[in-house]
Amino acid sequence: MTITAADLSQFTYNPIFVETGTHYGGGVKRAESVGFAEIHSAEVLEKQYEYCKERFRGVDHVHLYFGDSATMLIDMLAQIKVPATIMLDAHCGGVADIAHDNVAATEYNPLPIMAELSVLANDPIKTHTIIIDDRRLFTKEDETAWHHVTEQDIYDALDAINPEYQIHYLNAAPASCLTIDDRVSDIIVAIPPGVKW
Numbered sequence: 001m002t003i004t005a006a007d008l009s010q011f012t013y014n015p016i017f018v019e020t021g022t023h024y025g026g027g028v029k030r031a032e033s034v035g036f037a038e039i040h041s042a043e044v045l046e047k048q049y050e051y052c053k054e055r056f057r058g059v060d061h062v063h064l065y066f067g068d069s070a071t072m073l074i075d076m077l078a079q080i081k082v083p084a085t086i087m088l089d090a091h092c093g094g095v096a097d098i099a100h101d102n103v104a105a106t107e108y109n110p111l112p113i114m115a116e117l118s119v120l121a122n123d124p125i126k127t128h129t130i131i132i133d134d135r136r137l138f139t140k141e142d143e144t145a146w147h148h149v150t151e152q153d154i155y156d157a158l159d160a161i162n163p164e165y166q167i168h169y170l171n172a173a174p175a176s177c178l179t180i181d182d183r184v185s186d187i188i189v190a191i192p193p194g195v196k197w
């Protein structure tokens with residue numbers, strides 16, 4: 001569902017935070033609160049993007065992008081010359097999100113994670129810290145359409161970026177829609193070699 005601020009604060013050894021899936025800005029706010037110096041976040045739904053533009057108006061170190069996350073990730077990474085902490089959290093919130101913004105699911109990729117990981121594989125920096133949310137949904141056939149991707153696909157893609165990544169797991173933050181079982185190890189973290197964690 002999402003990472004706790006306490007857990008996110010462990011990744012501020014990189015000064016820059018990058019997020020796919022801005023939604024209503026909860027992740028951006030959390031990244032600010034734990035002290036990232038620079039924050040970049042991309043959202044494909046216009047209503048959510050516009051909401052966040054207003055929410056973070058005048059906050060110079062927050063940079064928001066409107067468009068498909070894999071494409072926006074290329075734009076974000078083009079400006080980043082040092083290893084960053086990258087949270088991959090873009091996925092369809094379900095029919096409610098789509099109906100809410102009057103956007104047809106076919107107009108964007110509702111599960112861009114593999115495309116995002118391909119972008120990261122082509123980035124010259126191979127030591128970003130990569131955080132992937134909602135592990136419990138891989139291979140589940142529900143409206144969020146994660147059934148296209150297996151957990152092994154994720155590990156293979158991380159291995160293609162850097163075979164020396166150490167894989168760790170974090171529990172998701174408490175949320176009313178999650179049981180304790182759902183929360184356990186729901187977040188995958190790929191830590192680059194050389195980082196003591």
Ligand SMILES: C[S@@+](CC[C@H](N)C(=O)[O-])C[C@H]1O[C@@H](n2cnc3c(N)ncnc32)[C@H](O)[C@@H]1O
Pocket residue numbers: 002019020021022023024025026027028042043044045048067068069070089090091092093097108109110111112
């Ligand atoms: C789980 S929410 C993100 C939550 C947010 N990171 C937070 O911590 O509050 C997923 C978001 O990803 C967006 N999304 C889905 N597919 C996307 C895509 N292809 N590109 C960009 N954003 C996308 C959805 O519109 C939704 O706002």
